[in-house]
Amino acid sequence: MKWKKCVFSFAVIFTLIASLSLINVSAEVPFEINAKSAILMDQSTGKILYEKNIHEALPPASVTKIMTMLLAMEAIDNERIALEDEVVISEYASSMGGTQLYLEPGEIKTVEELMKGIAIRSANDASVAIGEHIAGTEEMFVQMMNDRAKELGMENTNFINSNGLPAEGHATSAYDIALMSRELLKHDGVKGWLTTWMDTVIVGRKQSQQQLVNTNRLIRFYDGATGVKTGYTTDAKHCLSASATRGNNSFIAVVMASPSSQIRFEEASKLLDYGFANYNTVDIVKKNTSVGKIPVHKGKAMEIDGVVLEDLKVLVNKGDEDKVNKEVILPKYLEAPLIKGEKIGEVIITIDGAEVNRVDIVTPEEVKKASIFNILVRMFKGFTGN
Template identity: 55%
Template structure:
């Protein structure tokens, strides 16, 4: 009888222990599927911004040369807005030429074209080139830094503050993995930047006489040895550690991974591959509509024209998990008609996408042209045309 009682106690203890282990296992599986050897890390879908993996993503950290993603973003916007051109000649200042760290070894007073400076920033992470470009765009580095912070605020980068255009360690210069993913996503929207982000090797002639050839090799090794890699930027300082914002595309899916504060260069590349591999193995992107696709023609009340074409403002895609039963719903929200006057590019509606009744994406519907309000003669002409038509 005593043995039976001890046996019951033993079984009860074992069952309790097994239950505790089960709870621990359930708790782990409900969290992230693996750990990343970095202070902070994130993996997102570049199209929707959906977060697939996260680790300390809002922690403020030194970003090193990943800072230059913002420099490149502002440069692409300046080019597309015709503020500068790729063939503009930059006169290198003493301030730019005096930058330390990774550089192109530019001389004060030498002239370089914008396209070659961008190339040097993308491949060698040239600090002197970044400052020279910043001064060309804004006039002074200080003014450009204000532009960087204004753009960060505009993009919703709440844990970011820039103190320089290079990423060299400086008190008060910080960002987060999440904020880096935001500006990386924004940079990839500019088609021209891919000409440089995907280069493995190139050359640039430097010096006042252009008598020295600098061979450039992309600091992002994934461009060379990872399938579909197409960006974006490495970084290293003693304070920041080894950092990388990486992007890759396979099929219709583009992913962005960010790792900050890795102990060495090999770890940052291996952990970035781990994140990207996980994303491509488990997710797909479905394209539902392309930018400028015509959605509808809406009647215009009291306008100089009777109907106005409405298009989708940006590509519309959704991220779906492979193997899941995804019930996709698409709702078009538009008014029955528009009242003149109407501005070109005005938001007049939305497309909302849901998977299994949960919203996963939405995109604006906009007008394709301006419509002025009709005057008396316009209305009379319409009336006569209607009568003749009938």
């Protein structure tokens, strides 16, 4: 009897090992990327489609500026700063060196001019100037960067400065870069700068005109490119966060510590090509559109729409679009009062019967309880047919 139990146990263990082996084989990457770290992420859903050392903390060089631009766009959207704001360039900002606009101490530039310099030329002096304008000092702005990184779940990131110049301990990961790139691309206002190939800017006391050329050559040469940022230092080597959109599909490719500038663009293109060739995005529900009407008992409004707060999309393998099923779960009625944003149901998405996503349906507005007078008026109209 003991012998049979031993044989059975070995059989179970062997089966488990075989299963794990199959899982590992199926999870193997389909091709190699010539970089120390790389990731391909679906922009709509955040799903990871390719990974190589994606959580390894590495120096990001000027890819750092993605977070600088993100905080600037959030400050603009929250009306803490405005594109027309005049920024006095500090002596510290003008001393940055490296890739820059050659801003001079005391010179005045608008937020819009600084953002253009960051997004297109990757200007170190402009990055510090915008950070000082938002937070007061570079140190306080860097603290904001690290706080925002934590909020986004960037667990392998530590910023020391706002521009990515070499500094001990300044590091992030390919996964974390993809997260902040995805967040930045939610701001439509930044896309015009990110996709500009050439522009000009006036700088210095002599008001000389400088030509800006986008450091991200994919903007010119890759179909559908939408951003995001290059980076290079001796320690970081050649880094790139690249995004592109074709039709309904958007992807973010990150490569870190690639051996040359040419190779980083080739490898990012390879990742993006893989995404567009093999996956498709299915729209399920648009943000703030009704997924159904629900009667409201004793409310000033007799019914209310159920909405979702974000666009709901599902990424599938090409050819599997018809396998996506949407189930809307709503109550037969609701009782007033209702608070704006209150959960009232769910949308459940399945593919071949397996659940892949579930989001809340909420109220788009407040519904107050009806007064006796409201109810009597409603009853009267019901009797009279008016």
